[in-house]
Amino acid sequence: MARIELAGLGHRYPGNEAYSLQPQTMVWEDGGAYALLGPSGCGKTTLLNIISGLLIPSEGKVLFDGRDVTALPTEKRNIAQVFQFPVIYDTMTVFDNLAFPLRNRKMPEKEVRSRVQEIAEILDLSGELKRRASGLSAEEKQIISLGRGLVRKDVAAVLFDEPLTVIDPHVKWLLRRQLKLIHHQLKLSLIYVTHDQIEALTFADQVVVMYEGQVVQMGTPQDLFETPAHTFVGHFIGSPGMNLLPCELNGDSIRLGEQSLSLEKPLATRLAQVGQALTLGVRPEFIRLAAPGATALDAEVVKLEDLGTVKLLTVQLAGQLLRVKLGEHESVAGPRVRLDFDPARTMYYAAGQRVA
Numbered sequence: 001m002a003r004i005e006l007a008g009l010g011h012r013y014p015g016n017e018a019y020s021l022q023p024q025t026m027v028w029e030d031g032g033a034y035a036l037l038g039p040s041g042c043g044k045t046t047l048l049n050i051i052s053g054l055l056i057p058s059e060g061k062v063l064f065d066g067r068d069v070t071a072l073p074t075e076k077r078n079i080a081q082v083f084q085f086p087v088i089y090d091t092m093t094v095f096d097n098l099a100f101p102l103r104n105r106k107m108p109e110k111e112v113r114s115r116v117q118e119i120a121e122i123l124d125l126s127g128e129l130k131r132r133a134s135g136l137s138a139e140e141k142q143i144i145s146l147g148r149g150l151v152r153k154d155v156a157a158v159l160f161d162e163p164l165t166v167i168d169p170h171v172k173w174l175l176r177r178q179l180k181l182i183h184h185q186l187k188l189s190l191i192y193v194t195h196d197q198i199e200a201l202t203f204a205d206q207v208v209v210m211y212e213g214q215v216v217q218m219g220t221p222q223d224l225f226e227t228p229a230h231t232f233v234g235h236f237i238g239s240p241g242m243n244l245l246p247c248e249l250n251g252d253s254i255r256l257g258e259q260s261l262s263l264e265k266p267l268a269t270r271l272a273q274v275g276q277a278l279t280l281g282v283r284p285e286f287i288r289l290a291a292p293g294a295t296a297l298d299a300e301v302v303k304l305e306d307l308g309t310v311k312l313l314t315v316q317l318a319g320q321l322l323r324v325k326l327g328e329h330e331s332v333a334g335p336r337v338r339l340d341f342d343p344a345r346t347m348y349y350a351a352g353q354r355v356a
């Protein structure tokens with residue numbers, strides 16, 4: 001396993017003026033389970049291909065345990081890869097497919113057998129080892145591809161590029177959990193590319209969120225939920241995402257249209273130093289209905305949806321639609337509500353970046 005360091009790493013494709021990957025520096029710790037999450041076109045594949053050696057970056061370096069591997073081809077980087085679609089040998093048995101990466105490295109046959117059995121057990125393939133791969137479904141073949149990616153202990157990292165695309169949603173759920181378990185058992189460094197937030201949040205210890213060629217936050221699922229570092233993270237993570245409201249600082253309070261929200265002095269001082277247009281961010285989970293008469297924000301009820309275990313309230317405040325998650329037993333009486341934003345969970349952003 002290796003610690004992977006990206007040093008001033010950026011990429012512009014030939015003939016393209018704009019960066020597909022903005023120059024950035026970061027460290028992926030040895031043995032970590034990382035998910036690379038972002039919408040289509042944000043640069044995930046470009047970054048993965050640079051780490052795997054399929055693409056040489058136009059700027060900066062990739063270091064594995066301090067060793068510069070930027071110009072090394074894939075086969076010299078000692079990594080395993082699992083792609084969207086199965087890559088296995090149809091004429092071989094399941095056992096031989098799983099054993100292939102080990103035999104290729106001249107591992108003694110006794111060790112090959114024990115390692116293949118270990119991986120087969122984790123992936124629930126023990127009963128299938130003698131079957132010929134040609135008779136398997138696309139889904140079964142992809143599970144074997146996962147096994148082939150995980151079978152070697154000596155790789156610097158295992159890279160997964162949307163590996164569960166061909167898998168049925170129910171099995172997908174089981175496999176995500178199994179991958180997490182495998183990570184804890186085998187202590188492999190895993191990098192998992194996906195555009196699906198559920199997939200990223202259930203699998204990874206650290207989620208790396210990309211937006212427009214930039215990593216905008218690397219953090220635990222809890223960090224991304226509680227303290228999004230960028231408005232994109234606030235909006236992209238969560239269902240529905242964070243409410244984002246343009247606002248103005250006015251002395252020791254924040255103005256939202258005609259209404260004011262008072263701030264603690266240090267927060268007001270901090271925001272006064274920003275000197276740019278501000279956006280207030282608060283998740284639907286961190287807004288409460290206030291008691292009548294309490295100092296709170298006034299909003300007009302647009303709709304209330306019962307989602308079973310929670311209710312989703314949509315209101316209009318300062319000309320913006322706002323989502324509020326209510327408990328299943330809470331109700332709304334009348335066309336207006338009063339709302340409290342949890343101050344510890346209310347964030348402020350300028351030019352997309354969190355400033356307080």
Ligand SMILES: Nc1ncnc2c1ncn2[C@@H]1O[C@H](COP(=O)(O)OP(=O)(O)OP(=O)(O)O)[C@@H](O)[C@H]1O
Binds near residue numbers: 040045047
């Ligand atoms: N070979 C290429 N030549 C020129 N531009 C490219 C090339 N490959 C990707 N790009 C551009 O680089 C940007 C990032 O693309 P990339 O494929 O890395 O994103 P992605 O997040 O992996 O998207 P997806 O999930 O759709 O694969 C996009 O704007 C894309 O158009």
